Amino acid sequence: MILLQLNLYNMKRIFLGVLCGTLLLTSCNEYNQVLKTTNSEYKYEAAKAFFVEGQYSKAAQILTDLMAILKGSVYGEESLYMLAMSEYCSGNVETAAAYFKKYYQSYPKGRYVEEARFYSGKSLFEGVPDARLDQSNTLEAIKEFQDFLDLYPYTRLKPQSQEMILKLQDKLVEKEYLAAKLYYDLGTYMGNCTSGGSNYEACIVTAQNALNEYPYASPERREELSIMLLRARYHLARQSVQERQEERYRATIDEYYAFENDFPESKYLSEARSMLAYAQKQVKE
Numbered sequence: 359m360i361l362l363q364l365n366l367y368n369m370k371r372i373f374l375g376v377l378c379g380t381l382l383l384t385s386c387n388e389y390n391q392v393l394k395t396t397n398s399e400y401k402y403e404a405a406k407a408f409f410v411e412g413q414y415s416k417a418a419q420i421l422t423d424l425m426a427i428l429k430g431s432v433y434g435e436e437s438l439y440m441l442a443m444s445e446y447c448s449g450n451v452e453t454a455a456a457y458f459k460k461y462y463q464s465y466p467k468g469r470y471v472e473e474a475r476f477y478s479g480k481s482l483f484e485g486v487p488d489a490r491l492d493q494s495n496t497l498e499a500i501k502e503f504q505d506f507l508d509l510y511p512y513t514r515l516k517p518q519s520q521e522m523i524l525k526l527q528d529k530l531v532e533k534e535y536l537a538a539k540l541y542y543d544l545g546t547y548m549g550n551c552t553s554g555g556s557n558y559e560a561c562i563v564t565a566q567n568a569l570n571e572y573p574y575a576s577p578e579r580r581e582e583l584s585i586m587l588l589r590a591r592y593h594l595a596r597q598s599v600q601e602r603q604e605e606r607y608r609a610t611i612d613e614y615y616a617f618e619n620d621f622p623e624s625k626y627l628s629e630a631r632s633m634l635a636y637a638q639k640q641v642k643e
Contacts, residue, residue, distance in 0.1 A: 405421050406440070418448055421437055435461075435465045438457065438465075439470045442477070451484045452482075454477070462478065472510055476515045479499050479502035479519065479522065482495050496530060528572075531575040535579060535582060535583055538586055538590075541590075542590055544557040556594065562587060562591060562594065568583055581621050584620060585626045588630055591609050592636075604641050607637040
């Protein structure tokens with residue numbers, strides 16, 4: 359929030375140097391009259407005035423109308439960034455992300471290119487959906503931040519970018535956790551296992567992949583995935599045919615020691631030890 363306020367302050371300070379007359383004019387005329395005028399220069403100055411006044415939705419509407427006219431002009435770069443920031447401040451983060459990206463692609467050496475790359479990722483970050491839904495935007499946001507940090511490794515925005523990357527990765531982990539939990543909850547139900555295997559096996563693969571792919575996930579989420587992995591191995595062993603049981607009980611025992619090593623003070627340790635004790639009784643010395 360402080361970063362956004364500073365960014366807006368700097369932009370508004372630039373605009374204020376040339377807007378004194380326009381500010382008075384826009385404050386005394388109807389917004390609709392500005393939209394109807396064919397005077398592009400007047401409309402652009404009005405858009406800047408609305409931006410300075412914090413009326414971002416009005417600024418965005420006017421700038422959208424002017425985009426085709428201003429493209430390629432001396433105002434093209436400034437107007438595109440102002441449009442992106444107006445959409446962002448209006449809460450239209452998906453639209454803002456597209457305009458920020460368009461800005462840095464159109465003006466790779468532009469005045470606001472570093473901020474545009476950052477806010478492209480931040481806009482996507484603020485619009486990521488619930489973990490149960492498609493996570494394409496989450497992956498895109500991570501890529502935007504990673505590209506940003508590759509280009510600006512010493513940027514003042516590095517801590518915020520890294521923090522958001524971790525939160526985005528947690529979102530992906532959450533999706534994998536929910537998928538693994540669904541398989542685990544289905545348990546011995548076979549109606550969805552049209553390609554062979556079992557729900558417990560699917561749970562094991564999904565949970566293990568999540569732990570391997572996202573090593574920086576929160577400790578709490580890693581613990582939840584790890585205990586689910588142990589439970590799934592345990593129940594898979596118990597429901598297996600006799601010739602597969604010993605092998606799978608040994609896998610359960612190995613999983614227990616991995617769990618204990620990673621989470622020696624886990625709230626699930628008592629449950630885990632019960633599974634260990636049962637598994638040890640089922641294997642030959």
